[in-house]
Amino acid sequence: MGKPRVAIFDFACCEGCQLQIVNLEEDILGLLGLVQPVEWREALSDRSDEYDIAIVEGSITRAEDEERLRGIRKRAKLLIALGACATIGGVNKLKNACDMEDVRRYVYGRAAAMPHLATEPTRALDEVVKVDYKIHGCPVSRRELGAVVRSLAMGVEPVIPNYPVCVECKLRETVCRYEYNEVCLGVVTRGGCNAPCPAGGGWCYGCRGLVDDPNVNAARDVMDKYGRTPADLQRRLALFNSPGAVSCPKS
Amino acid sequence: MSKILNVDVHHITRVEGHGNIRLRAVDGIVEKIEWQVPEAPRFFEAMVRGRSFEEVQTVMCRICGICSFAHSLAALKAVEKAVGIEVSDQTDRLRILAYGGEQLESHVLHVAYLVAPDLAGVNSVIPLVSSHPDVVAAAIRAHRLGNEWMEMLGGRRTHPVSFRPGGFGRWPSEGELRDLKARLEAVVPDLQKIADTVAALAHKLPRFERETEYVALSQPGVYTFYHGLIASTDSPERTPVEHFERVANEYVVGQSTAKWTRWHRETYAVGALSRFKLNSAFLHPLAARTARALGLDPSCCNPYMNSVAQVVEAVEVVEAGLEQIDILLTRGLRPEPLRKLHPKSGEGAGAVEAPRGILFHRYAFDAAGLCTEANVTIPTGQNHANIQKDFEALAPQILGRGEAEARLMLEMLVRAYDPCISCSTH
Numbered sequence: 001m002g003k004p005r006v007a008i009f010d011f012a013c014c015e016g017c018q019l020q021i022v023n024l025e026e027d028i029l030g031l032l033g034l035v036q037p038v039e040w041r042e043a044l045s046d047r048s049d050e051y052d053i054a055i056v057e058g059s060i061t062r063a064e065d066e067e068r069l070r071g072i073r074k075r076a077k078l079l080i081a082l083g084a085c086a087t088i089g090g091v092n093k094l095k096n097a098c099d100m101e102d103v104r105r106y107v108y109g110r111a112a113a114m115p116h117l118a119t120e121p122t123r124a125l126d127e128v129v130k131v132d133y134k135i136h137g138c139p140v141s142r143r144e145l146g147a148v149v150r151s152l153a154m155g156v157e158p159v160i161p162n163y164p165v166c167v168e169c170k171l172r173e174t175v176c177r178y179e180y181n182e183v184c185l186g187v188v189t190r191g192g193c194n195a196p197c198p199a200g201g202g203w204c205y206g207c208r209g210l211v212d213d214p215n216v217n218a219a220r221d222v223m224d225k226y227g228r229t230p231a232d233l234q235r236r237l238a239l240f241n242s243p244g245a246v247s248c249p250k251s
Numbered sequence: 252m253s254k255i256l257n258v259d260v261h262h263i264t265r266v267e268g269h270g271n272i273r274l275r276a277v278d279g280i281v282e283k284i285e286w287q288v289p290e291a292p293r294f295f296e297a298m299v300r301g302r303s304f305e306e307v308q309t310v311m312c313r314i315c316g317i318c319s320f321a322h323s324l325a326a327l328k329a330v331e332k333a334v335g336i337e338v339s340d341q342t343d344r345l346r347i348l349a350y351g352g353e354q355l356e357s358h359v360l361h362v363a364y365l366v367a368p369d370l371a372g373v374n375s376v377i378p379l380v381s382s383h384p385d386v387v388a389a390a391i392r393a394h395r396l397g398n399e400w401m402e403m404l405g406g407r408r409t410h411p412v413s414f415r416p417g418g419f420g421r422w423p424s425e426g427e428l429r430d431l432k433a434r435l436e437a438v439v440p441d442l443q444k445i446a447d448t449v450a451a452l453a454h455k456l457p458r459f460e461r462e463t464e465y466v467a468l469s470q471p472g473v474y475t476f477y478h479g480l481i482a483s484t485d486s487p488e489r490t491p492v493e494h495f496e497r498v499a500n501e502y503v504v505g506q507s508t509a510k511w512t513r514w515h516r517e518t519y520a521v522g523a524l525s526r527f528k529l530n531s532a533f534l535h536p537l538a539a540r541t542a543r544a545l546g547l548d549p550s551c552c553n554p555y556m557n558s559v560a561q562v563v564e565a566v567e568v569v570e571a572g573l574e575q576i577d578i579l580l581t582r583g584l585r586p587e588p589l590r591k592l593h594p595k596s597g598e599g600a601g602a603v604e605a606p607r608g609i610l611f612h613r614y615a616f617d618a619a620g621l622c623t624e625a626n627v628t629i630p631t632g633q634n635h636a637n638i639q640k641d642f643e644a645l646a647p648q649i650l651g652r653g654e655a656e657a658r659l660m661l662e663m664l665v666r667a668y669d670p671c672i673s674c675s676t677h
């Protein structure tokens with residue numbers, strides 16, 4: 001059996017998740033021993049319609065992109081959603097709190113009605129086609145990305161963590177952001193990133209989506225302990241997880 | 252029978268984002284030559300409205316994965332101006348230092364991984380791993396260093412978390428700065444090797460000249476990426492960043508979802524070559540020597556030489572970084588705890604030189620500190636019209652070369668600008 005053929009595609013996004021493949025540095029060479037890249041527009045000029053695994057980055061916001069994604073799904077045996085834009089819609093879903101005509105007018109002014117500037121509410125990939133695996137994060141963790149590709153190349157089921165980010169803060173001995181009187185989403189967000197944001201002096205924005213079964217009581221305890229309300233969490237959650245919690249001002 | 256030349260590139264490879272090239276010529280006459288951008292707009296300026304001044308940089312850095320530090324810092328400068336936050340000299344120096352890492356990382360990626368395959372006549376960097384193992388290893392080391400430099404000061408290498416209005420959420424230690432200094436010194440031979448290789452291959456860059464307007468930040472005495480006024484080769488005047496809309500004059504065209512810009516003439520160029528043309532007098536010694544060795548001088552009007560200017564800048568940011576670390580360590584690092592910030596209504600603009608050219612952000616906030624207006628003008632957006640004009644000048648010169656070579660020269664021209672196309676549409 002030959003190496004699985006892998007193709008990488010992107011839709012509306014910043015391509016920061018693909019960049020994490022490049023950021024594997026020397027380790028890419030190891031992955032090249034396991035899989036054969038047959039199409040990756042950002043890095044290679046090779047093209048192919050024959051692939052086993054499609055890795056897809058970005059969100060769907062236009063009819064033409066939906067059609068292209070369906071074509072990719074048809075050709076791929078496995079489809080992996082790469083990064084928050086693909087797994088949950090990412091920051092692109094902030095747009096969904098707004099009126100589509102209004103966002104077009106706000107950005108393009110008098111030219112807004114031109115047909116090539118059309119847009120629809122943002123959708124994650126699994127709102128359009130079947131997704132087999134999700135690699136979470138904005139951007140994805142390159143360690144996890146490497147692990148998932150390695151597992152699939154060897155025919156092993158990849159393990160996607162399902163515990164909150166707080167677990168990783170405790171392991172790294174990071175001082176909790178609530179101690180600085182800040183609101184952090186690590187209490188309800190899926191870990192696996194090794195909690196770089198609180199360690200780097202920021203807070204968790206929930207880019208990996210919620211854990212499957214958020215422990216609401218634990219979250220409420222944290223809120224109570226630090227005098228915070230669920231509304232504080234809601235506001236912050238809106239960035240990656242709940243479009244509509246912040247309403248978009250009309251221009 | 253008439254002789255027809257068609258070049259039809261759908262989604263050009265080895266660039267960030269989606270662009271198409273269309274050339275059609277009949278009997279030696281160009282009928283159509285177009286640089287098209289069909290990228291899906293994401294509407295960042297519309298969707299950041301309503302977010303707090305404390306998280307604008309977190310949202311807006313997602314415009315671009317390859318220049319997220321540039322977006323984060325331009326946003327912070329605009330926000331701090333709008334809300335009236337002053338940062339210390341130390342914070343300012345640390346941000347400038349952090350930002351050097353992104354220039355190094357991005358330039359090495361572009362030159363070694365995206366442009367070099369064209370010079371070697373291959374499809375990607377993968378075959379170069381075995382054909383040019385030493386220089387690829389040097390490029391990987393330099394790229395890794397750029398990344399780890401960013402991670403040390405920004406908390407992450409893509410979409411930084413340590414940069415916050417007023418300062419840093421996490422302070423580096425003096426030990427970390429000393430470690431970075433040693434690593435910057437150690438990367439110099441790697442950059443030298445990359446420069447030598449580029450010098451040996453530079454004759455493969457097409458000899459094509461088209462003089463245009465070149466725009467970049469300029470600051471007396473500094474080869475600047477961070478502070479300064481807006482300068483142009485077309486005018487001795489310097490424009491404050493507050494008035495960036497007077498420079499960019501954005502407009503919408505049918506062939507692109509990214510807006511185009513124009514200033515003193517039909518189009519202008521931004522990026523490493525523009526910076527070099529305006530600021531090369533202020534390069535550090537080794538960077539200046541590298542420029543001479545590469546045959547780059549400020550009169551150059553060959554857009555393909557932008558990649559060569561990036562090699563010079565990779566050396567420049569390392570030298571400037573070493574100098575900055577020395578200043579910080581001599582003065583002694585004094586960590587500044589984050590101040591409690593108070594929302595305030597106001598409006599402000601900020602600019603930085605992203606690896607691929609000058610970048611502008613503007614925001615307005617209400618009394619609760621929520622964003623009410625946003626406007627962002629992207630380097631690649633400022634280059635699109637200029638690429639179109641280059642195409643129009645280049646196409647008639649390459650009609651006799653056959654489809655494959657014409658196609659390669661057009662693709663290489665787009666790549667030379669190091670475009671961030673999804674960023675330009677945002």
Ligand code: SF4
Binds near residue numbers: 016017082083138
């Ligand atoms: S998930 Fe984040 S890093 Fe990845 S493509 Fe989307 S915006 Fe960029």
Ligand code: SF4
Binds near residue numbers: 167198
């Ligand atoms: S709330 Fe945030 S900072 Fe605190 S432990 Fe959880 S993830 Fe870490």
Ligand SMILES: [Fe+2]
Binds near residue numbers: 296626627628629
């Ligand atoms: Fe814009």
